[in-house]
Amino acid sequence: MTIVATPHSSPEADELRAAFFRDGDAFPVLAGRSAMVEAAVVRSFDEFIAPALPGGAALLAVGGFGRRELFPHSDVDLLLLVPVELSEAGQRDAVSRFLQNLWDSGLRLGHSVRTPTECCEVHDGNVELSISLLDRRFLAGDPALFERMEEKLPRFFSARRDELSRQLCRLTRVRQARYSDTIYHLEPNVKEAPGGLRDYQLARWLSQLRNAQSYRRSEPDPFPELANARTFLYSVRCFLHYRTGRDSNLLGFDAQEELADQPFSPASDPAAWMRVYFRHARSIHRTAARWLEECEAAGSSLFSQFRDWRSRLSNAEFTVSRESVLFKSPQLLAQDTELVLRLFEFTARHGIRPAPDSEQRIAEHLSALEQHRSAPRPLWPRLEAILSLPNAAIALRSMHECGVLNAMFTEWKEIDCLVLRDFHHRYTVDEHTLVSIQEIDGLRGNQDPLRLRFAELLDEIERPEILRFALLFHDTGKATARGPHTEVSAALAEQALTRIAAPPDVRDSVRFLIERHLDFSSVLNSRDLGEEGTARFLAGRVETVERLKYLTLVTYADISAVHPSAMSPWRLDQLWRLYLIAYNELTLELDSDRIEAPASDSPEKAEFLDGFPRRYLLTHNAPEIEAHYQIRKLSIERGVAVDVKRLNGVYSLTVVTRDRPFLFASVAGALAGFGMNILKAEAFGNRHSEVLDVFIFEDPNRTLDLNPAEIDRLHFTVERVVLGRMDVKELLERRPRPALPSRRSRVEPRVSFDSVGSSRATLIEIVAQDRPGLLYDLARTISSAGGNIEVVLVDTEAHKAIDVFYVTFGGGKLTSGAEIPLREALLSVCRT
Amino acid sequence: MKKIEAIIQPFKLDDVKDALKEIGIDGMTATEVRGHGRQKGHKEVYRGREYQVDLLPKIKIEMVVPSARMEEVIRTIVTAARTGKIGDGKIFVYDVAEAVRIRNDDRGDAAL
Numbered sequence: 001m002t003i004v005a006t007p008h009s010s011p012e013a014d015e016l017r018a019a020f021f022r023d024g025d026a027f028p029v030l031a032g033r034s035a036m037v038e039a040a041v042v043r044s045f046d047e048f049i050a051p052a053l054p055g056g057a058a059l060l061a062v063g064g065f066g067r068r069e070l071f072p073h074s075d076v077d078l079l080l081l082v083p084v085e086l087s088e089a090g091q092r093d094a095v096s097r098f099l100q101n102l103w104d105s106g107l108r109l110g111h112s113v114r115t116p117t118e119c120c121e122v123h124d125g126n127v128e129l130s131i132s133l134l135d136r137r138f139l140a141g142d143p144a145l146f147e148r149m150e151e152k153l154p155r156f157f158s159a160r161r162d163e164l165s166r167q168l169c170r171l172t173r174v175r176q177a178r179y180s181d182t183i184y185h186l187e188p189n190v191k192e193a194p195g196g197l198r199d200y201q202l203a204r205w206l207s208q209l210r211n212a213q214s215y216r217r218s219e220p221d222p223f224p225e226l227a228n229a230r231t232f233l234y235s236v237r238c239f240l241h242y243r244t245g246r247d248s249n250l251l252g253f254d255a256q257e258e259l260a261d262q263p264f265s266p267a268s269d270p271a272a273w274m275r276v277y278f279r280h281a282r283s284i285h286r287t288a289a290r291w292l293e294e295c296e297a298a299g300s301s302l303f304s305q306f307r308d309w310r311s312r313l314s315n316a317e318f319t320v321s322r323e324s325v326l327f328k329s330p331q332l333l334a335q336d337t338e339l340v341l342r343l344f345e346f347t348a349r350h351g352i353r354p355a356p357d358s359e360q361r362i363a364e365h366l367s368a369l370e371q372h373r374s375a376p377r378p379l380w381p382r383l384e385a386i387l388s389l390p391n392a393a394i395a396l397r398s399m400h401e402c403g404v405l406n407a408m409f410t411e412w413k414e415i416d417c418l419v420l421r422d423f424h425h426r427y428t429v430d431e432h433t434l435v436s437i438q439e440i441d442g443l444r445g446n447q448d449p450l451r452l453r454f455a456e457l458l459d460e461i462e463r464p465e466i467l468r469f470a471l472l473f474h475d476t477g478k479a480t481a482r483g484p485h486t487e488v489s490a491a492l493a494e495q496a497l498t499r500i501a502a503p504p505d506v507r508d509s510v511r512f513l514i515e516r517h518l519d520f521s522s523v524l525n526s527r528d529l530g531e532e533g534t535a536r537f538l539a540g541r542v543e544t545v546e547r548l549k550y551l552t553l554v555t556y557a558d559i560s561a562v563h564p565s566a567m568s569p570w571r572l573d574q575l576w577r578l579y580l581i582a583y584n585e586l587t588l589e590l591d592s593d594r595i596e597a598p599a600s601d602s603p604e605k606a607e608f609l610d611g612f613p614r615r616y617l618l619t620h621n622a623p624e625i626e627a628h629y630q631i632r633k634l635s636i637e638r639g640v641a642v643d644v645k646r647l648n649g650v651y652s653l654t655v656v657t658r659d660r661p662f663l664f665a666s667v668a669g670a671l672a673g674f675g676m677n678i679l680k681a682e683a684f685g686n687r688h689s690e691v692l693d694v695f696i697f698e699d700p701n702r703t704l705d706l707n708p709a710e711i712d713r714l715h716f717t718v719e720r721v722v723l724g725r726m727d728v729k730e731l732l733e734r735r736p737r738p739a740l741p742s743r744r745s746r747v748e749p750r751v752s753f754d755s756v757g758s759s760r761a762t763l764i765e766i767v768a769q770d771r772p773g774l775l776y777d778l779a780r781t782i783s784s785a786g787g788n789i790e791v792v793l794v795d796t797e798a799h800k801a802i803d804v805f806y807v808t809f810g811g812g813k814l815t816s817g818a819e820i821p822l823r824e825a826l827l828s829v830c831r832t
Numbered sequence: 833m834k835k836i837e838a839i840i841q842p843f844k845l846d847d848v849k850d851a852l853k854e855i856g857i858d859g860m861t862a863t864e865v866r867g868h869g870r871q872k873g874h875k876e877v878y879r880g881r882e883y884q885v886d887l888l889p890k891i892k893i894e895m896v897v898p899s900a901r902m903e904e905v906i907r908t909i910v911t912a913a914r915t916g917k918i919g920d921g922k923i924f925v926y927d928v929a930e931a932v933r934i935r936n937d938d939r940g941d942a943a944l
Contacts, residue, residue: 524842525845525846526843527843528841528843528915530919568864570864571864573866574889577876580876
């Protein structure tokens with residue numbers, strides 16, 4: 001038996017290797033190894049196969065070998081074409097000896113034996129064979145047999161191209177999912193991961209399948225625009241093979257350092273080198289993704305119908321075509337730089353990404369956008385619109401891919417493709433950031449019961465744009481910070497928000513969330529959640545339930561984006577438990593944690609604040625407190641002062657008066673009597689029996705909008721109701737009862753009592769289906785049972801009302817005997 | 833050789849790791865687990881809804897050490913993981929017949 005020279009260790013192979021390490025050019029290596037392997041397999045074919053199959057056989061190179069692109073340790077794919085199935089033992093033995101000889105010489109083989117007819121069949125479990133035939137090349141044997149197959153193949157590919165494309169797309173989706181569908185791995189696989197060489201071949205194969213001419217002959221490179229990316233990745237893969245001495249394509253941290261150190265490296269710093277890698281991988285990935293989407297869409301009539309339906313979303317500025325967005329008048333980009341941001345707002349609203357043509361046009365205007373943002377400009381409203389929409393994650397990813405995030409925020413540029421070595425993290429810093437926002441968007445519609453609880457929190461927060469902006473900047477400090485990055489990230493976010501003229505409350509909230517974004521993870525790792533002190537510590541860190549919700553969601557997103565299994569069910573439970581103990585602590589503090597001896601510029605103002613829950617100072621800024629104080633001054637003379645204001649599409653009603661039974665219920669009833677829908681409410685009492693009630697409500701019938709005089713009537717009515725000069729029941733009797741939603745979608749009411757947490761009051765928490773007049777009915781029921789409402793916090797989340805009352809009964813807590821009838825009465829009100 | 837398996841409170845993992853590192857024990861496997869011993873579960877209330885938490889989150893750490901170091905390691909874990917309250921966890925010790933380092937075929941204590 002002949003043993004051919006091992007292709008890895010011949011003098012020619014050594015020369016190729018030495019040349020590669022001088023200039024990093026992989027093409028001579030690929031061609032050289034292909035030629036050496038070709039010589040070896042042809043020799044082996046002549047020795048073992050040709051004598052045993054006198055009726056004719058042909059040896060074909062397929063796959064990478066067919067393309068003459070054998071990397072130093074790649075597998076060698078062969079197809080032995082035979083006229084009829086091999087039936088004689090002697091023939092099969094010859095094939096075995098042929099293969100064994102090559103194995104013994106050090107080649108790793110992939111082989112198949114087929115007739116021309118078998119080559120023209122699709123095998124469900126082995127579509128790769130049909131695809132590999134796109135790169136076939138005759139090596140040795142009977143040329144007539146090869147020609148017979150060549151005559152059949154174009155017809156086969158033409159008839160089955162849709163099926164083959166579909167199968168190829170399916171396999172690709174499975175492969176890409178193994179890498180979490182992202183190119184931005186800290187240690188990527190340069191062949192299999194998205195943006196790797198397999199993606200390049202995918203685009204080439206799909207293009208070949210679409211183009212009938214290329215079934216017969218190999219066409220010139222269909223993607224000249226990817227030439228640099230391909231050259232770069234070929235060089236990297238070649239290096240990895242030489243470095244490990246095997247077919248290893250993992251670009252690990254050590255390999256990154258060594259590559260950056262090579263004389264042919266485009267960058268000497270490993271992090272900078274990886275940025276070059278990601279730039280090339282990104283261009284390959286985008287081309288492959290376009291082909292993938294095109295082919296998948298072509299094969300689905302349901303998708304086509306959906307696509308046609310989506311095209312109706314087109315508006316004056318944008319056209320939706322083939323499930324992507326195009327500029328209607330791209331020339332306007334030159335005059336209107338913010339058109340780009342409006343396109344991404346469209347994407348965030350509808351979840352449709354920009355078309356390649358739009359991306360190209362955006363790329364041409366990036367420098368204008370960069371110039372536009374270099375001066376401080378009020379861009380926050382536009383960004384706020386994008387960040388508050390349900391598909392914000394898709395829009396932000398598109399903005400990143402088009403270079404818009406980098407153009408808008410120099411702070412973000414620093415983390416673009418940034419590789420930081422971390423045993424826990426799997427992605428680059430920018431990708432981790434985008435995945436964290438994706439995790440938030442993914443909560444909507446998530447059916448996992450463990451995640452539903454966090455989805456509810458997301459529904460309850462008022463300003464998702466603040467949450468998303470905080471996530472967008474939470475790790476920006478990682479590029480420059482020497483120590484902990486939270487402070488640096490917060491400062492960078494502040495700088496960016498100031499430049500785009502975000503209001504102070506947004507800046508404060510974002511700063512808080514970024515500065516504290518590691519707090520909950522740290523508590524989970526270092527504190528006993530069962531300790532009372534931990535609950536107090538957490539409550540002290542966040543101070544309000546609202547901030548607690550935001551920070552819980554930031555923590556959820558941050559951990560989930562570390563790697564796909566980082567947020568395990570175990571960790572989800574832990575985070576939820578942390579939220580729960582902090583929430584319960586904060587709710588109990590509402591009544592017990594009161595302002596004492598407040599610092600103020602005037603004694604009257606100090607008297608007004610004295611005894612309010614501390615939450616009042618935490619949830620209201622100085623101008624709001626001053627406005628409340630002015631209303632209070634007006635109330636002294638008349639016994640009551642009422643203020644009605646319009647704010648961002650809703651209204652606020654503020655009442656200051658002396659406390660009396662049924663007061664809160666009366667104001668809530670007056671609003672319900674006017675057909676107003678209460679969204680939020682809070683009621684605080686001070687130590688001097690003065691009460692401040694604030695209601696935020698919407699006007700569903702636009703009564704106040706269309707009849708400004710009605711505002712005065714509402715004002716007057718509330719005053720009369722508060723002073724006991726009008727019975728709120730009369731107002732409500734005139735209102736029609738709204739229809740209840742279907743039983744299935746109705747919120748099942750829950751009422752809970754807690755008389756332990758507060759030293760003097762009972763906490764009553766009610767979750768129920770919201771309806772006009774509900775708050776009035778609940779408050780009236782509590783007051784009718786002898787309860788004095790001390791503190792109220794009311795919130796609505798879609799059709800769910802979440803009401804928290806602190807109530808005293810005769811100056812003390814509710815007795816256990818009185819709890820049952822009150823619970824029944826409240827449940828009955830909720831079910832009405 | 834002995835295999836030491838310790839079930840500890842999650843927030844004690846860093847303390848235990850640091851303490852073991854100080855006595856030269858670097859290698860261990862940590863797993864997120866749920867369970868309970870005498871501690872049983874507890875009830876949590878959120879917005880009027882009660883959640884019965886039967887299995888409590890714990891961390892299981894496992895390591896194999898030379899028999900001569902067993903007591904020292906146990907003492908270290910106990911000291912680092914103890915809060916004195918119910919739920920601190922348990923330690924189990926098993927005999928190990930052999931250890932092999934796959935990279936170079938080292939055997940016994942040399943493989944640890």
